[in-house]
Amino acid sequence: MGGFQEQFLRGLETTVLVAAISGTLGMLVGLAGAAAKLSRFRVLRMIADAYTTIVRGVPELLVILLVYFGGTAALTALVGSYVEVSALWAGVFSLTVVFGAYATEIFRGAIQAIPRGQTEAALSIGLAPWQTWLLVILPQMARIALPALCNLWISLLKDTSLISIVGLSDIMRVAVVGAGSMRDPLTFYLAASALYLMLTSVSLLTFRLVERRMLAPLH
Amino acid sequence: MQKLMLALALPFALAATMGLAPAFAQEPMKVTIATEGSSPPWNSTDSTGKLIGFDVDLGYELCRRMGATCTFVAQDWDGIIPALTVGKYDAIMGGMSITEKRKKTIDFSMPYAVGFNQIVMRKGLGLPPTDAKAKLNLTQMAASKQATIDTLRTALSGRTLGVLRSSNSEVVVNELFGKVATIRSYDTNENMTMDVAAGRVDGTLADFFVLKTFLESKDGDVAEFYGPMLNGGPWGPGAGIGIRKTDPQLKAAFDKAIASANEDGAIKALTEKWFGMDMSPPK
Amino acid sequence: MDIALIIESIQTLLGGVVLTLELTILSLLIGFVLSVPLAFMRASRSPWLSWPVLAYTYVFRGTPLLVQLFLIYYGLGQLAFVRESFLWLLFRDPFYCALLAFSLNSAAYTIEVFRGGIQSVPPGLVEAAQAIGLSPTKISLRIVFPLAFRTVLPSYANEVVGMIKASSLASTVTLLEITGLARKLVSETFAPYEVFIAAGAIYLGLTFLASRLFNLIELHLSGAPPDKARRPWLLKLRQAL
Structure with a gap:
């Protein structure tokens, strides 16, 4: 492949890095979003609803294009002086926004699936609300949310291919550049497919193992 | 009224320039330059992911003369101007022609090279023969030129032509053949020429050297140059460096560097290295 | 932010809605037709029937649609x-290339959705x-499929919304949908936010309509008593369905 192997390796690194950062940040956004959706305050609920409705109703490609071109201007207006947004952070930010919206819905559903009695019991034995959340709700929620989170993570891995459009050298971009300059799209896109398939397979296996670990104490 | 405004504004402007100039001179300038990265020999990406080509070589040469530290980044053509205006980078060097339309959004340095463009059509379409060595400047349309264009238009009617999105070739193709041919826009020149090779489009209009590189590649033998070499018109006076309108110091610095590189033959040498001919702008 | 430009952009972009809908609806139809028999194979106890389909869904769900589209197109x-x-x-x-990629991709997801439903009967x-x-x-x-379909309707609705959004990738192979x-338009006006916000608004409208439609179908299939469907247009729609 004319020396593109090494580039593919670096592309793989970028893809994993972007997915890992966006996934982690997206989980935090999701937790905050779910808390807002279940909050007593109407304003918070409305903001969270608007966020998930808009992001889940618009193509990921458009979110990325908007963040890439609009992000710098918005941040500059917010901070008051010029802020540089690199392609990497624009990619991370837009994927976080997307991941967070879906994670919000997953966490909200998982929290609602926990019987109310659990919260009441925790509060009645004298736990503070934050302790109730941390010790009672979150661990149970994680278990319920895990399969859906696995699917979401795999979508995220695949969505990283869209950030190649804003110039980040991920697996997809290496494939596009290689296909063009070596004039051999079949080889390069097959190689990219193989790399993505490897990433999703490793993710699936990992989640299976984690799931088994988490379920073990119950049996 | 206008005079009054000017008189009021003048002290402010002076203060601003005096305040800025020393600060500007102290800092070693850092310039990020964007290029498209798939238009050899102007600019392309090698197998290690490095950007190479005439634009890149000349860019570093100009930066050396300006005493600036430069980095090149790749950006698809259709987003290259919007991303400059929002500050993703400071300059564009991608064989970009200086045009009136682009000047509404960004500034340009003086031209650093003068290129030309040509149509490439697939062989075996049964098109009437043309003189592919002739030259045609679209700036002043004489009757004889119009006749050549009309012949081309008849020959290409009903065909499908590929163009690079947001390029001047797109403007020209839409203007000259938009009514008679189907037009498809691509993100990169390489994707477009791959479709010429595959036969999804019958031909294309693009930068002469980009197409020459394609015709000399392994699947380039299915197509050939068609019609005269074109320049002028929407392509303007040549290729310039795109700079934000709010960045006049950078424009001045580039202008100075280009003038000096053109004067001592550096541009001529680099165009000969990459294009095999002298394409330096008129002095 | 230029509101007038957003409105103007929406008007221009509405011209792409037909192509977006054509791609979405045809891909969903082809995906649906392919996925019903394949979902039964996938749900079958015989590995000879189930594994080849699993391999298909695994590969198509494990790689980005953009790569699949470029593989087919270039x-x-x-x-x-x-x-x-x-x-x-x-x-x-390019239309048929996009249609093929979208249909195969949509079928892979739909098969897994239906399989879940079939196994729950x-x-x-x-x-x-x-x-x-x-x-x-x-x-x-x-017997089995109608019951399965009813169970998985919410998941299928997600797939439909996903397809509307995924059709935006057709833009990468020269198609002029939304x-x-x-x-x-961005390359002509150099105004990315206004244009992309306008495009986002149109997609939001389309996905909203699709979700509403599926909510109504769900309501209808769950056999909600007529007094729940108070609005007369809802009643009419239920009768029409």
């Missing part, structure tokens, strides 16, 4: 024997149907 175009065969009549056209129902002498095909199509027109 990859197949590279092969001389494809270019010289009758298939080229289809693959020469109580075996007692199938046994009862066998006892009254219905043929296996009839059991599958008249996103394609938006990118073209």
